[in-house]
Amino acid sequence: MTISLSASALSLRRDPRMLKAPPYLSFACILIGLIWLLVLPLDEYSRRTYISENALLPGQVHTYFGGSEQHVFRAYKEEVAALSGKDTHEINNSIEEILKGFGVKVGRQSYTYGAAGGAHSGENVYGILQAPRGDATEAIVLVCPWKTIDGSENRVGVALSLTLARYFKRWSLWSKDIILLFPPEPKVGTQAWVDAYHDAHDPRHVSPLPLKSGALQGALAIDYPSDHHFSTLHIIYDGVNGQLPNLDLINAVGWIAGNQMGIPSFIQGQYAHQNSYQDRLKTMFRGMLSQGLGNVAGAHSSFIPYHVDAVTLQPWGMGHQDEMAMGRVIEGSFRSLNNLLEHLHQSFFFYLLMSRDRFVSIGTYLPSAMLLAANFTIMAIFLWVKSGQAPESEGDKSKEKTTALDTSNTVERDMLLPAAIVAGSHALGMIPLFIFNRLPGDVLPHAFAIFSGISIVLPLIVSHLLTSFYKPTVQQSQLTKSFSLLVLGLSLSTLATLNFSLSFIIGLLATPLSFVQPTKSQPLRWGFAALLSLIAPPTIAYTAAMAAGADVGDLLRDASFGWNVLGVYTPVAIWGVWWPAWTVGTVNVLGFAAA
């Protein structure tokens, strides 16, 4: 039985139809991967969010922020308004004075980062409100940058934070210290502070913190510039490098806002979410794009790489909710975080949100990116097998292969040139990675334009050199493509577990690389080349910048800033994985003989 089975398996292996299957299989992988992603927002595949950490107990406490606190808030708002337009040092002096006024220990920290030729410097001021009966081993953070994400002054936010701090000081039920952080702006200041808090800062740029508390257990950031009453709450949760806070935190804050305070919340800027398929898909795509780019979304983002779960709360729209309601949402959330006994760990860290209350977890969505990555690996294995078989067609131009045809139709593989091409292109990828992260900001757009030109011409030159000096064989063409796709499949499947969206986006943009191959027809060959240039990384970068209504220079400055200040690794994936694969693919189409 087993003999006959293995015999049939062996005969199946030799079946010529087996060699025809992989490209179709590969195509099926792409198709299924895409459809997989598109069906995720359906009710059958996504789940309602729920709170799985028992200790959080969201909304189970009465919140008392209000009443006379309103007068305190008004007073602080006056003081904050008086600071408008002053420099950071003066602002911090005033905040320090206020904090010290109600008995909070205050520390200050200065920092200077360099990125894209410019210097980002400033000074953080922060206060530690010690838990009266706690043991100072844990802390939660309330972050309130002086500037909002849009760059306007976070006036209401700062006044509200000060009022809350004064109010929190009167409670004796904190099990964790409460840290109030006032960075001058949401991105750099927070990063410097979090780095220094964990002693992971570069002492040349960032000064250490004079005052510390226990391990950070969670953080909320307030982004509240406008004075008018609001209707809904925007919860921003994306972290650096597409890392996400524990889903329990988003759910708990959303639950407290919605069910206790009656303030609906939304995510990813989808203000008018009708819970339709389209809206869910749009929300998911926005989330994926933000995750894929990996840049900071708010003051909370820098906390997440240190496993401190954090979100930014942004009041939105015109409505009847006032600052006190916002304060109560934060009070309720802090009471929930205060209940925690250990780090948030029960719920998911890897998820895609479709709306505030629907999500899919990693087990459900990961196969789509994995299928895209598998398509490259399947093609790579297929080409490897094919390259080891002597071609039966009369189109065979090589002489040495005929000798190996005696018993089996296997041939020796000549791997030096393919390996050299693939390794060389990946090595070349280091050049754009280096220059775009080192050049000053105003040179960047020009440098990128020049690089784009070189990137287009480079494959032409290489293929011309190859064809004129080397006369590469069909086998070498197959091996080059095989190696390149193998590296791509390997990198993308690894990346999918770290940053699903980035892996998916790159995988999707690179899918044509699986199917383009050298042809004898010259127009088709140039057609392929034209198609490839459409999906070239520089082309995509220009298109994306145009679609976002931004200058490509801004995009590059952001990328440089992300790399130098925040440690974003997206450029490595682009210049170290995607661009080399694209270059090899184009060289392969233009410079090799057709089968």
Added chain:
Amino acid sequence: MLFPIRLLAVLATSLFLPLASAEHTNNWAVLVGTSRFWFNYRHLSNVLSMYRTVKRLGIPDSQIILMLPDDMACNPRNAFPGTVYSNSNRAMDLYGDNIEVDYRGYEVTVENFIRLLTDRVGDEMPRSKRLLTDDKSNILIYMTGHGGNEFLKFQDAEEIGAWDLADAFQQMWEKKRYHEILFMIDTCQANTMFSRLYSPNIIATGSSELDQSSYSHHADNDVGVAVIDRYTYYNLEFLENQVKDLSSQKTVGDLFDSYDISKIHSNPGMRYDLFPGGADVARSRLITDFFGNIQNVEVDQKENGALEEELLELGRTIAMLRQKEADELNQYNNATSVPASQPTEPVKHIRGATALTEDNWWTKKVVGATALAGCVGLWALGSFLET
């Protein structure tokens, strides 16, 4: 033919009855909470409520073993430091006055619990941490925490199985460590915990069936957590309202009949089959037989005459010893001459207990009879004058 059988039956019951209804002489309570952490506040308050109830009905702290894995009163999250409440009206602080926790914190383990029940403890174990019961002890065992099918979790670290519990009870029975047990448990799938018991004289009850959760009753929004579980809440409601003092004649059956599934939100279970006489006898047991402290006196079976003889003998021995001591003292005083200048210590005379002697026995009887007769005379005179 019928007559002798009937006679035999009567004889058998008359022989058996005193054995079965042989009364207990002491009451013990083992109250166990098995969860720690702030969000399990209600389990601690469940246990403390039960503690308060058994104390109210007279079981002294020395006969209550209280196991609390966490200290909610001193948790920094507690908005009312030093207190534990089981109701959001916060009318009664369960922690406030006079509470004796025998096993606390990480001492609450499965091993310690089983060692407590079976009294397999080292010499160093203080008496306050031991269950010093005998075959005349009625024990209330109350447990609460997070459980599942045939297990109850202890502190996130370990769990006790239904078989472990059953075997522990059997060991207790074999070692004559109880007379009757009322086992009460409030946890998810609680009824599975007593499904494996096989030792006699146990009444068991639990809050919920297999695959059923046990629910909390209500939360206190200032404390910020649920403060009591439903099953315990309604047990307490009955005990507080119906069993006001030790004279209450409410039975275990009354308590079980008070369970209302629509209020408890799960199906409470009872088990009578281990009890001799089955459901009827078990249900007729008084609540105070388990929750109260009924100190029945066990009358010694020896003849009264023999006791008196012994007492008299003891009295004679004491008298003899006294005489001997006096003689020795006299001898000592005579032998040593004390210098006049030195102040002598006054000889202290400690009045000991009066030894019993035989001579004035009749006199006492006569005096007593006269006093009694006088009282009767006075009463007769009084009632005559009143009419």
